[in-house]
Structures are given as structure tokens and as C-alpha cells.
Amino acid sequence: MAIICLKCRGIGHKMLDCPTLKGHDNNSDPKMEPDHLATEPLAGGLASPVSQLCKRCKGFRIIDWLTNEDIRDEVVIGRDGANSQGWENKNHNSGRRLGLGPLHSIFLDASCSLCRMISRVFPLIPEDEEDWGAEYFIRPIRSYNRLGESIAPPEDSSKEPDDKYAVYAVVDSREDAMSTLSRHFGEPRDQAVYGFELAFALSHKTPAPSRPGFSARERGVTWQPDIVKSWMSRCEQKHPRCRVEWSDQLLICKMIDVSSRQIVSCPPHCRYIALSYVWGGVSPKDGALESRELPQTIEDAITVTKALGIGYLWVDALCIDQTPSPEKAQQLSMMDIIYSCSWATIVALDGNDANAGLRGVSAKSPREPQASESIDGSKVLSLFPALPQELTGTTYFTRAWTLQEYLLGSRRILFGKHQIHFLCNTGNYCESIDDTVDPGGLLDIGAKQANLILTDCTEHSEDLESQCDFADFTFRKLAGLYTNRTMTNDSDSLNAFRGMLSSLQKTFLPQGFIWGLPLKEFPQSMRWYHPRAVKPRRRPDFPSWSYVGWEGTIAYTDRLDFATGRTGGRFDEVADQILRYLGFEDTILTVDGVLIRLEVRNEPFNNAYIPGTDFLLGILQEGNFLHKNTLPQGTFDFLVVERLSFRYAPDSNVRHVVYMVMLEGELGSYSRRAMVRLFVEPGLDKQQDYSALFGRSRVVHLL
Template sequence: MALLETTEILQLNDKVHTFVLINPNQVDDDDVDLFVVQPPAVERDPAHRAPIESIVGPLCTACRGAFEYFSFWLDNFKSGVKEAADKLQPACLIHEGAKTLQAGEDAQCHLCVLLMANLRVKRIATRSIDQCNIEMCWQSKEPKPARLHFALTHRGHPRSSSNYWNILKLKLQNSSEFDETLLGITTTSQGLERHSNTKSEQSRDNALQWLKRCQENEDGNHTQCDPPSQGWLPTRLLDVASAMTTSTVKLVQPRDDPDAFVAGQKYVTLSHCWGAWGGAELPVLTTENLSERLGGGLPVSLLPQTFNDALQVAHWFNVRWLWIDSLCILQDSNEDWQREAIMMYEVYKNALLNISADDSPDARWGCFRERQPLAVIPMHLRFPDQDGGAFWLLPDTHAVFDSVTESPLAKRGWVFQERQLSRRVLHFTSSELVWECCAKAPYFASETFPGGTPFKTAFNGKSKFQSRTTFERPSSSPELYATWRTICEEYSTKVFSHVRDKLVALSGLAQEFEIAFPDDTYVAGMWRSTLPGSLLWESSASSSRLLTGDYIAPSWSWVSIDGPITPSGPGSSRTHSLVDVTSVAAVPVIPSKPTALLQSASIALRCYLRPVEVRPDYEKKPWYMMAMGGGKSHKLLVKDEDGRETACISNFHSDAFHYSFDVEADEDSGPESVSGYFLPLRVTQPTDSSPMAVSGLLVEAASDDGSVYRRVGVLRVYGSHCYRLKYKARKVGQESVWADLSRLLKPTHERLTEVRGEEHGETSETARSGDLTEEQESELEMSENKIGDNDGGNQVGEPRVEVDLNPVSALERLYALDAALDESELALEFERLVPQQITLI
């Protein structure tokens, strides 16, 4: 839905207190952000309060007052007296700045503890909080609001939807429905007690219970959580037993010492951040110290804290072997690194579990954390005036695992694959231990929810891809390809210390999907069957092309971009391809590992090219041309083969055209124009509510003979501007060419005309006569030069009709798609475009 400015909302209804902002990543229909238009009163009427009781932890004066006001509002709403409820704003001020919030945390106020823990997870500094108000609000459409929203708004800026951050949402759930879940695993007697350190026996016991439940598989949902091949072992492993008994950790190579693995082959892995410190200071394995590590070992005292803690956690599970990348891969051997990097997906896939040091930016920080125990216990409130009803205030689905998804480790590229491929992951976050495994249904537990999360979805609604239900779908399932697009989009946001790793760190996931796509071919992050539509991915404004001495990926692959991308879907039934993909080729560095490092990759296309130039508005600064989307009065110039300008499209309307460059703009000295070629990939038929659209790539020549090109961006042209890309007046001396083209396309136009005539009661002869009345000519002129005002601009003329274009060739689709053009216009305005064979690199 369109967002309105604050003033617009007030003009619509002066009684409006809140405005719902739809969250683009919402998990369910109720999961929205709220914006409170009118600021809540600093001082509330003392009579506007009803008693509440906090069952678990105490509340400070400010937080208690907020809940008492909410209880009073709830009483009025339930009473059925709408007028009384309308006079009460569904929002209240809790804290002005950080001072009282921190004081409440120090005094063990349950809500203040939860708010501060949430703000720390989001890395919001105290000095920033001190300039903000903290408010509580809720939707007023239901008698029992499902959620309480806690938001920050900066006092020094105008109140608007962009100055209102929903930092925490607590969902009200009836106590009777969730007591067993929240009281923990039934075989323990922990109840609601939580220790102040995640290294405690209580935390350890939770972790052991989670593993036990998974391995025992009493509900039959955890079959896939056990590694498929118990006999597979990494090239090298660390001996946990020697570290615990001798304070020296020895390196063991299973192929050289098979007897050491007779008693047990189970091992665990560690995911951690290297950071700048790690790159310089970690006691890495090298060719020089390999013999020493295999013989005498490495003193535990020389290990960073995270590695020491990982040894301790492995000991919790009575597992003898541990795998850590920096201590098990030769860091100065390119040959060893390439071999081990390719096998890394097997390392994580076959491990008993993965230890994830989420909250540590480098290995000095360790896994365990001190914490406020109340931060991992949900609030429990009783409202005496509501029939004595008690409610748990549960973190919303987005917030349940913020400590995982917002952590330093979650930003790292390699870790994305490690988490997806691991059968079980034990997360060590800033406040608690979190468990996840790849059960039939997504299974997550934490110290907040030791018996398992009560929500159907977690981690922003995205389960681990290898849940059994994911791969039980047919290989042609659109949902499975959609899962891959989701993986690519999320993966593109990750950070790499070495950009050369970008394809390698995705290769494990690619190999898993190759099993699901036996008839498809993987090349540079993309699947052959999804071409050419998947070439229309877009990079964000902050992204840029990877510039490195090493070959990373072809320009047409999203892997070549450093930064977030938006993948392109398969299109709709109205979408038709304008190119033929004749071949896809790739040369891997290691021939047997085509999903990993590449020497080169290319796509051969039979397509059409139009010379184009994107210029800025010269009344603006030159770099405005690099802005994303429209709205800056940019111009799109279409040139003929001699370089002469044949059309000028001004972006007076937001739907005229949209372009996205793969390169980052230089705001001080950006080029004054970008020249290249438009390579149309597909066209989407218009409807009564949306204009025609031609989508394609902006490319530049990469060879002197015009046969090789590189992608530099994406261009989409809408509405009547599509015609200008397709048509122009004939040149003298080309009559025979136009006659041949007209003869080729005439059957297509006759089919279109027949369908149009059947739909609108026209006679065939009238429709095909080629004689236009003055009124028809006027309508045609308007359709070519004006964008309508109704959400994307319907073209002037007859309503659109659906036409089966599957049997129509790409050439015919490009020239003859629009049903508003008839044979006479076809003969009058064609541009001679010759399809050509090119290579994209």
C-alpha cells in the first residue's frame, strides 16, 4: 500500500492515531509495523489506569504505568462503548531518553531489560537512544490486540513514518496455551529460572537435551538430521581429548591414523569470524608447522578464546574430534586451500553439529556471554479486570532470533553455506543459546523457548533449505527454483574477506541443488533452464562490480557484483522471450568441480541490439544519471546504426522507463552519459491495468568486431515508449526489405486482429482494411506519445486481449506483439533490425 505523509493522514481523519506500515518481510498478516501520527501525551490522566500484575519479574514505575494505561484502554474497548475507546489513544510514552531506561534495567525491570537487550542486538548506541522517545502502541481494530509494539522516535526530527522505528514487538498469548513450552523441556525442573552466564550447567543441559531429542527422533521428524554417511571424515581434525587431558591440541589426519577413529568418528565443526585481527594473529596451519602440529601439537594457551570455548563445547557432547578451518587447512598452500574449500560442504554436512560463535567479531571474544537472566524469560502479565486472565508477552517471530540474524557472524559469506548445510547448529548469541536442525518442519529452540519455539516459522519466515519437504518436491517445481532465488538474494548481502571465495562458498549449496535438478546445468550462480529471464537481476544503489586481478564470474552473473542484488523471477503467462539462448559454456579451474572457481564463462545468444544512450538532465548535476529508477527527468536516446538520434524519450512519468547500472556512481566526476546497447530479453503483454513492458540488458562491446559484449545494467521500458524502441520510418531504397518483413509478420497480425475482432464484435474486413479514420489516427498518436494517469498508464485505444504467442518466433514477438497495431501501421512503421549471434562474457 502507498505510504502517506503525516499531514496527509491528518487531513484524511483528525481522529486517526495510528497508521499501519506494511513490513515487506512480514511473516503473517498481523505482522506489521505501526506509526503513531500524533505523539502520546507526556503526562497521562491518573484516572486512566487499571491494575496489572507482573508474574515473573518486577516493573519500574514508567513501564508499570504504561501497562496500566494499556489495561485501562483494554477495559474500555471490551466494554463495547466505542466512543470511550475512541477518546483514548492506542499508544503511550514510556521513556524519554536512555537515562530512565538504563535505571530500569539496573533495577531489574523486566521490560527495561528486554528493551535494552533488543537494542544491543541491533547495535543501537546509548547516545542515540538518549535522543529518542520510547513509545508503546498497538492496533485498535481488535478487542484483544495481538501485539504490543515498542518504537523509537527521534525528538530532534519531524515526526514521520521514516522517524519511527519498531524495535520490538511482543505478542500476547494466553498462558494456558504456552505454559508447557515456556516452562522448558519436561524432563528438567528448570522452570523459569535462567543463569547469568551461557557457560552454566543449565545452558549445557539445555544443549544436551536438544541433541538428545533430535537423535531419539520420537516424533519421526528428525530422520534427516543425522548425516547420510557416518564414515566420511575431513582431511584433518583436532583431538579434543588430548586438549582436555594434556592442554595441548593435536592435529590428526584420519588417513594416516585410522586406528584413532575406531572408537568413534563423530566430529563437530566451528563457524567463526576471522576479522582483521584473525587475518594477522590466528595461529593458522601452514606447510612449515604441519609436522609440528601433527606431532607435538599446539598448546591450548596459544589458542584464542573462541577456539578454547569450542573445545569445551565439543567436550560437553563427549565428541573427540573438532574441525576449525584455520587449524585444519594449510593457509599458505593454494593447492590445499582449493581442494579443501571444495570439500567444505561435506565437512559441515557430515558433522554431528556445528558450533556457531555468532556474537564474536573475531576469535578473541569467545562463545560464552554474561547476561541478564530476565532477557531470556518472556514477560508474564495478569490483568485482574480481564477475568483474571494471564498472558505471556512473547517476542514476535522477527525478534525471536534477532540475536542470530543480526549478529556479526551472520554477515559473513562463508557462514551462510555453513549454516545451511549443517544438520544441526548450536548458536552462541549475545544473550542465549539457540538450537536449530533440519527436521521435517523447521525446528528451533532457545533458552527463551527451551521446549521449542511456539511459532510455525522462524528466522524471518525462512527455514533451512534442506528441510525434507524442500527436496521432496518434483525437480521442476517452481517453488524450488524460488528457493534458489531466495538463497541468492540473501547470499548477495554477505561480506567476504577475499572476493575470490564468492563462488566457492556457494558451491556446496549448488551441489545440493544439482541433485534436485538432474536435468539442469549450473553456471556461475545461475541455472540454464531459468535463462534468459534470470539475467534480469538488478544490483542495489550501493553495489558495484567486483574489480580484482582474479577472475570471479561473468558480467551477466549476479556473483560478479559486490553488494545486494534483486533476482529476477520467471515472469507470468503474459511474458514472452525475445532471445534464443543457443549455448552456455564455462571453464572451471578444476574440471571435476564446475560449481567452484571459474576461468571463464559465457552465454551465446541470438538476439537484437539497439544503440542507446542514457543522459542526465543537464539542469541537474551529471551524476544524477546514475540514480536508481526514474523521477529525475532523464532522457533515453535511441540511435540508428549510423549513430544518428532517432528518438528521445523523456522520463516525465515514473513508468516511462527504469534503468539500473551495475557500476557504482562517482558523485563528483561521473560520466555525462552512458552509451551502449539495449538487448531486449523479454516482453510482457499489456493488460487493462498495466502497460506493455520490454525488459532487457544494457551491454557494452567487448570486442572490435561487435560479437562479444559485457553486461553493464538493466533497462525496462514501459507503455508507448516500447513502440519507439521497435519502430521508425523506412529509409529510401529499403522497400524490398520492408515487403519481406511485412510478408513474414502478416499471419501474426491477422491472428491478433481476428482475436481482437471476436472480443469486440468487429468485422474481419473492417479490422483488416488498413484504413484509419481521423479519430483512430488521433488515438494512435496519443497512444504513442502519452502515458495515462491511472497507475502505470493504460494506452489509449481498445482494451487488451490475451493472445497465445508461444508459437510465434522471437522476431515476430519483438515487432508484432502489441494488439493495438494493425497491418497498415505495420507496413508504415518498421525498423530493420537484424537478429545477430553474440556472446555475453
């Protein structure tokens, strides 16, 4: 028997004898380490058009198992938000698993078609030998569960919904299954997707007669324009939320005419595609467009645009003059228009720079073949990672510039390492899953996509409160996502977010932004902070009071819309004091607020006193630090951003929590040091000395 090694996917040796394992002479050779998602290992050379199964695999009756086995929905969200029925179904499905045995003793026969398929979807082998005794199984899962979707249960909960969707086979261990269960107990959709990068299923050419939905589709080594065209056609005809509108502001932009390979002025009402990719320090040389010496990603994007029948392509490196100028600044602030008005955005997910190319478009950017086997007269194909898994670990999703490019468009054609995905504001499709049979319309995901895509504010216009609430949530989420990403040049700290801010101004925050903060509508947005795990670095050319003046993720401890006077989760909760925005000049911000001087004593916490007295105001906490002793001792000035007033019970005393910016410098030239909260001692609201601290505001200038 020719054995397939589960470690390197090569033939002729057991996993325990694999030269890539630690302690072997060849373990440092990178060529020996396989890409476990490269689904055409050496075993493919032994493939046969005739179905041959080893004794164990014959006993699995895998085709009957995929076709007729009773496999239930593992993501059944009840009206209470719980997934109790889903957990019951998961236990039911666990009884339908096919055992492969302990990892160290699993033998896969290279002459067996099912063994070969198993080897191609087997997860990464753990390096720790203690894990080699773990039991592995072929696990069944409904196709839509693997995508994080579910079929809504019928009104009569005793009846199982009619399922016309394929069953997929994944390989995992009992330990991995339990780890997944515990890790995502509160998020059942994440639990369904997590951990199953690869799977196999019946081909859509030989599907299970009663389960044709989402069968495996054969994807070629090269991309197939007709599939992408079908997605675009479906979106244009059936998705009103994805409608693209023209803006005359585009007339100042340049475009690449993909037929003549010339940079031209944007024609009125033209259809064009925008490219989103990682520069990685690689930019086009002068004349590269005409001489066909462009970086491979841009060259492949031209090829794709032409194949889709679109005449124009927008690429920032070619269509924006990179010399600093007012024109460049103007176009950087138009990113929302450029991407939202594009017919589609090509997203280059794979690769670390512009030379990586779009996988499957040219011979310079190849992709691995899809695994295919014939078993008992049926064709079985491997499936590639779903979009959430494809995004994980990519350089693209760590870069600051790509965030707004990804979010602002209505349609995205994502070229991943293993397959193409199509994500619009309504649907989500990929090459290796046959989306033409979707009885429940599960891939047209509608409002569930709103957590990822910027939706129109009319969907949140029921009343002023809901608009304010959504504006607050959207800004805080996007600011956190953006500051969590990296950029090459500090000078782009605001530029890389201008398009997103412009979109927010048009939809949720019409009064605009001051150095990235919505100070006119939410002056309390000044109370951002760096979480305790972040080590921020100052960007000296930007103001200290804005997050753009720092490198590092930011967050907010509470929502910003207490200013509306709405009660929060506690009794009589309201913001009874908020600083007031007055204006700014260059990087100097002018506000009207309460400026207080406090003495910080560490005994054992950061306790705040009125200087020169023993009048204790309360404990200070920096950002979200758990330990309340991170500030230095001494006397400092603090600018009050917001004070929350509330009661823990209807008849209890009023309590105060004060958000303050800890300042450095002197009056007239303050800079930000940190955001702190003062937890005021109970009963002080009735003390005259305490009230006097907050009784007078003044004009303060921040650098």
C-alpha cells in the same frame, strides 16, 4: 531515595545529570557508556531477598498483572493474510499498559525490586532532548508474540483460543509503539519482534498457574551443557526433517580428536561437530592445538564438543591445509557435505575475530548475569534478545564465508553475546525461555523455517513447473544474500559460495554452475545487475560476465523461469528469445545470441536508435535505476539475454521488453559493462527493420 539513572544505569544521580550525556566532561570516556543489554547494573548491589516496592510499583500489582490480566494475541493472521483482529487486540492491550510517565521525569528507586527490574530492561535513551518528554509504559505482550509466533484462531472467530502461555513485560514509549506499527504494518510477525530486545517475566519456578508456557528460565553466567543436550535430544527424537546422514566423501577430510587433541583422518560414520566463526585475520599457529594456544573461539569449541559427548570437531583453519592445492579446492567444494553431515554446527555469533571466544564457556569469555528479583513471593527474571535481534549488527552476519556455513547444517548451536540459541530445520529455542512447557508446539516451527533453511527438493516436486519456479527463487535469493556480504580476499569470491552451489546442484539445479551462474538451465541468469545504491568494484581475476567478478550486491528484475513458456502476470507473457549457452574455457564464456549495435542518445532519456538513422527503438534503463539517463551517449554493442513478449490487455498490441548486456571492447574480446532493459516502442514488432535486428544470432565470446 537512591535514584537509578536510566542513561548509565548507575546509582545516585538523575538522568539529566548523567556524566555520559553530551556536554559533560566525561562523555568521551567509553567506560561510562553502558551496554544497555548488560542486565546487572550497579543497582544489583542493592538487591534484597525481601520484596520491597515503592508506592508507584505497589499500585501496579505486577504479579497479578502478569498472572491474570486479559492480554490478547497481537498476531492473528486471517485467511486473507491480514492482521485486522491482531490490530484490534493490540488496541485492547494498550489499555492494560502501566504508565511510567515522561522520560525526563521517571524516577526509579534502587531499593525497589520492580524499579530495579525496569531499569534492566529499559531501552536505550535517545540522545535528542526533544524525545525526553515521550511517555513510557510497561507494556504487556504474549510470550509467543514477542517471538514472532501466533496461535491459530479457532474455527469460531468469536471465541478466543485457550491461552496457556506466559505474558511478558516490555518497556517502550507511545512513539516507539506507533513507529513499530507503521513500519511493519504489512508484516505483523516482524512487528511483534521488532524493538523488544529485553523483557521480564515470571520464572518457570513460580509461573502463573494458568500461563506456564514460555516462562522465564534462569540462565547461568556460564553455559549449561544439559540444556543444549536436551535440545539435541528433542531434535533427534522428534524432528525427521533434521535427520543427519553420513557420506563416504568425508573420509578424505581431517578431524580434531577432542580427547587426544590430534588432527586425525575422519573415522567412518563418526559423529562430529563443525565450527562456524569469523576468522578476522586470526589463525592458529603451528603446534597451537597440542600446546593449547589456539584462538579462544576454537579452544572453546573443543570444550563444548567434549561436554556434549561428541568425539570430533571440524574446524576449517585446522582441518584444511591452507596452502593452495587441488586438495584444498576439493574440500572447499565439499562445504555442503561437511556442514550438512555434521551432528551440529557451533556458530560463534559474538565477536570480530577468532580470539573472541564463545560467551559463557570459559572465564576469558564471560557474559553478564541475568537480572533476578523477588516480588510478592514470586521470582521475576529478565529475558534476553530473541534470535533475530541477536543476529542484528553482528560481524558474523556480514561475512561471506559464514552464509553457507549457517544455512547448510541441519542444527545450529548459536553462542550469542547474551545467551545460547538452538536453531534446527524444525525448531528454535533459547536459554532464557523455558521451552519444556509449550502446549501449542510453537517452537517446533516446521515449514515456516523453510524461508531460512535449504529444504529438500522433494518438498517442491509436485511438477516440473513448481521445481523450476522454486529453483529460480532459491538461486536468486541466495545470490543476493551472498553478494551482500564482505570478504577479506578477492580470491575467495567463488570459493566462499562453492558449498552452497554444490548443494543447489544436488537439489534444485542438477546441471550445475559456470562461475556461479546456472547457465545451462537458466542462461538468462546472465541478466543480474547491481542495484542503484551499490558501487561495484571489479575483481580482475574473475570473469566480468559473472557476479563473482565484482564486489557488490546483485539482484534480478524478474524471475528467470519465463523460459518454461508459462504466462506471467500480464497477458500472453512469454520469453520468446533467450541466448544459448555453448561452453566456456577458463574465464571465457561462449554463447549463441543476438548481438545488436545501438546508438544511445540522451534527449532527455537514454533513447536507443538504429545507428545512423532516426529509427527510435525505445528507452534504455540501466539495472533498476529510477532515472533513465545514466548511460553515456555513443554507439555500443549489446548482447540480448532475453526478450519478453506480452500484452497489457487481451486484444492490445504486443509489447517487448529486452534484457541486454551492454558490452565493452570489440567482437571476440567483449567484457560486460552493465545490464540494461530496452522498453520497445509499441507497434515495432511489425516493422521489418526492428525484426531484422533480432533475426540473426551469432557466436559471442565474453571475457
